[in-house]
Amino acid sequence: MSENNRPLNFIERIIEDDLATGKYTSIHTRFPPEPNGYLHIGHAKSIWLNFGLAQKYGGKCNLRFDDTNPVKEDEEYVESIQKDVQWLGYQWDGEIHYASDYFDQLYDWAIYLIKQGKAFVCDLNAEQMREYRGTLTEPGKESPFRTRSVEENMELFEKMRAGEFPDGTRTLRAKIDMASSNINMRDPVLYRIKHANHHQTGDKWCIYPSYDYTHGQSDAIEYITHSICTLEFEAHRPLYDWCIQNLPVPAEPHQYEFSRLNVNYTITSKRKLKQLVDENHVDGWNDPRMPTISGMRRRGYTPKAIRDFCEMAGVTKVEGVVDVSMLEYAIREDLNAISPRAMCVLHPLKVTLTNYPEDRTEIMTAPVHPQDEAMGTREMPFCREILIDQDDFREEANKQYKRLVLGKRVRLRNSYVIEAEEAIKDADGNIIEVRARVLEETLGNNPADGVKPKGVIHWVSARDNVDCEVRLYDRLFNDPAPDAGGKNFLDSLNPGSLEILSGCKGEIGLAQATLDDRYQFEREGYFVLDSRYSTPEKPVFNRVIGLKDTWEKAAS
Numbered sequence: 001m002s003e004n005n006r007p008l009n010f011i012e013r014i015i016e017d018d019l020a021t022g023k024y025t026s027i028h029t030r031f032p033p034e035p036n037g038y039l040h041i042g043h044a045k046s047i048w049l050n051f052g053l054a055q056k057y058g059g060k061c062n063l064r065f066d067d068t069n070p071v072k073e074d075e076e077y078v079e080s081i082q083k084d085v086q087w088l089g090y091q092w093d094g095e096i097h098y099a100s101d102y103f104d105q106l107y108d109w110a111i112y113l114i115k116q117g118k119a120f121v122c123d124l125n126a127e128q129m130r131e132y133r134g135t136l137t138e139p140g141k142e143s144p145f146r147t148r149s150v151e152e153n154m155e156l157f158e159k160m161r162a163g164e165f166p167d168g169t170r171t172l173r174a175k176i177d178m179a180s181s182n183i184n185m186r187d188p189v190l191y192r193i194k195h196a197n198h199h200q201t202g203d204k205w206c207i208y209p210s211y212d213y214t215h216g217q218s219d220a221i222e223y224i225t226h227s228i229c230t231l232e233f234e235a236h237r238p239l240y241d242w243c244i245q246n247l248p249v250p251a252e253p254h255q256y257e258f259s260r261l262n263v264n265y266t267i268t269s270k271r272k273l274k275q276l277v278d279e280n281h282v283d284g285w286n287d288p289r290m291p292t293i294s295g296m297r298r299r300g301y302t303p304k305a306i307r308d309f310c311e312m313a314g315v316t317k318v319e320g321v322v323d324v325s326m327l328e329y330a331i332r333e334d335l336n337a338i339s340p341r342a343m344c345v346l347h348p349l350k351v352t353l354t355n356y357p358e359d360r361t362e363i364m365t366a367p368v369h370p371q372d373e374a375m376g377t378r379e380m381p382f383c384r385e386i387l388i389d390q391d392d393f394r395e396e397a398n399k400q401y402k403r404l405v406l407g408k409r410v411r412l413r414n415s416y417v418i419e420a421e422e423a424i425k426d427a428d429g430n431i432i433e434v435r436a437r438v439l440e441e442t443l444g445n446n447p448a449d450g451v452k453p454k455g456v457i458h459w460v461s462a463r464d465n466v467d468c469e470v471r472l473y474d475r476l477f478n479d480p481a482p483d484a485g486g487k488n489f490l491d492s493l494n495p496g497s498l499e500i501l502s503g504c505k506g507e508i509g510l511a512q513a514t515l516d517d518r519y520q521f522e523r524e525g526y527f528v529l530d531s532r533y534s535t536p537e538k539p540v541f542n543r544v545i546g547l548k549d550t551w552e553k554a555a556s
């Protein structure tokens with residue numbers, strides 16, 4: 001959380017109050033992912049908030065895997081989540097925690113509830129339980145098994161644990177209030193039977209605690225002070241509190257809810273992201289078009305830009321959708337400040353400088369960063385044959401076109417002014433080469449005859465350059481709300497979301513690029529080596545983002 005002058009958000013106000021009144025002397029938060037998928041931009045928000053609050057107030061933040069549903073969970077996800085949290089710039093306090101570390105304790109507390117007459121074993125199946133539950137407007141009905149004796153409940157629960165019953169045949173439920181206006185309080189399920197191997201506990205358990213029964217108690221065991229979650233859990237808070245009040249827990253944590261981060265043109269459901277991966281619509285969880293943290297990392301987004309975006313989006317209880325261009329803005333802001341400049345021609349067109357000697361090479365120098373002298377200078381060889389972008393030459397053009405036109409002048413960035421003399425075409429009429437002449441004495445000066453160039457274009461030497469592939473990305477979905485209102489998000493997949501350009505030519509300094517470097521290719525955007533496909537022999541650059549927002553214009 002950055003120390004800018006924005007007003008405190010509502011959670012910060014609560015924390016500052018709690019510290020001021022002495023309710024707590026220090027705070028302790030946690031980030032509790034379920035390891036059933038890779039983390040996405042929504043989780044980044046939760047990470048930034050929980051770890052950021054701990055940082056800001058000198059507290060601690062735990063990483064706790066909320067691993068109560070072994071069927072969908074996997075060690076692969078456990079590992080990716082740790083990497084993502086650290087990449088975002090955070091470190092959890094002490095050891096990693098797992099809700100499954102507390103299965104023994106949770107089991108003992110379930111027995112405690114049974115002995116207190118506050119929990120019972122129920123034989124209703126899922127469908128019957130739904131019927132008994134009632135609706136938002138009608139109260140539920142009590143289960144016929146609700147009045148079982150403590151002894152019978154103890155015996156049945158023990159048998160559940162011992163594996164004597166098949167999946168789904170019995171549950172342990174809290175005995176609260178079937179007439180409660182809050183459906184979550186209508187005798188909620190605390191344990192279900194699942195004969196499944198667990199990635200942490202193996203085959204030790206065949207009964208697993210519910211999220212609602214696990215979360216608050218895990219918070220209490222870890223002495224979490226502020227348990228922050230998203231708004232959909234607001235209606236679960238009475239149950240969270242009921243468990244804390246009715247169990248001999250060591251602490252009394254409190255749950256606070258904020259609205260989840262939704263971003264337009266983006267899907268933030270692990271299930272749907274997994275579907276994109278499983279059905280090969282994308283190149284894995286870390287496809288650079290994915291809104292996953294690993295995808296954004298491979299795409300070249302920076303941790304700082306993502307944290308800044310979370311901060312800009314704010315923390316409230318109001319449901320809303322954030323414009324993805326806010327994220328893009330944050331990325332450009334950060335990359336503009338830190339990225340070395342380079343020239344790379346994406347669609348090369350040869351220009352022969354007819355009056356430039358065949359055997360001459362000059363070294364042009366340019367700043368690595370126009371606003372940051374400390375980043376030094378770079379060198380680019382200049383010779384008779386250079387490459388410019390095909391889009392930067394026209395035989396004829398109107399005044400808006402400030403690039404090279406036949407018979408007109410343009411400045412080569414960091415180099416001479418040239419004037420186009422002739423366009424050479426192939427049999428199909430495609431321009432395959434431009435012949436031009438260099439205007440002498442125009443390094444750093446305008447032409448002596450006073451006829452100024454129309455604009456500035458980038459170039460590379462046709463003799464000395466780095467041959468590379470460039471991957472241009474567009475939004476993965478064409479629809480601002482790909483999965484809203486029951487829409488099938490696959491219907492709005494953007495068929496043009498990946499464009500691969502080969503034979504691109506970059507300035508020679510790009511041969512030194514590493515996976516950690518992000519460059520601004522002048523006039524083209526920000527680029528980073530692709531961690532999956534790039535090799536030293538054949539660099540592959542991902543476009544992180546363009547220089548300015550062209551989406552709205554292109555789409556309208």
Ligand code: ATP
Nearest residue numbers: 032033034042043045046229230260261262268270
């Ligand atoms: P599911 O539980 O359906 O698998 P989830 O997105 O809730 O999906 P969790 O692993 O439970 O995944 O999420 C971990 C934490 O991240 C939770 O505290 C959750 O509230 C928070 N979180 C998830 N999605 C968002 C979001 N879009 N915005 C903010 N926080 C989020």
Ligand code: MG
Nearest residue numbers: 032033034066
């Ligand atoms: Mg969840």
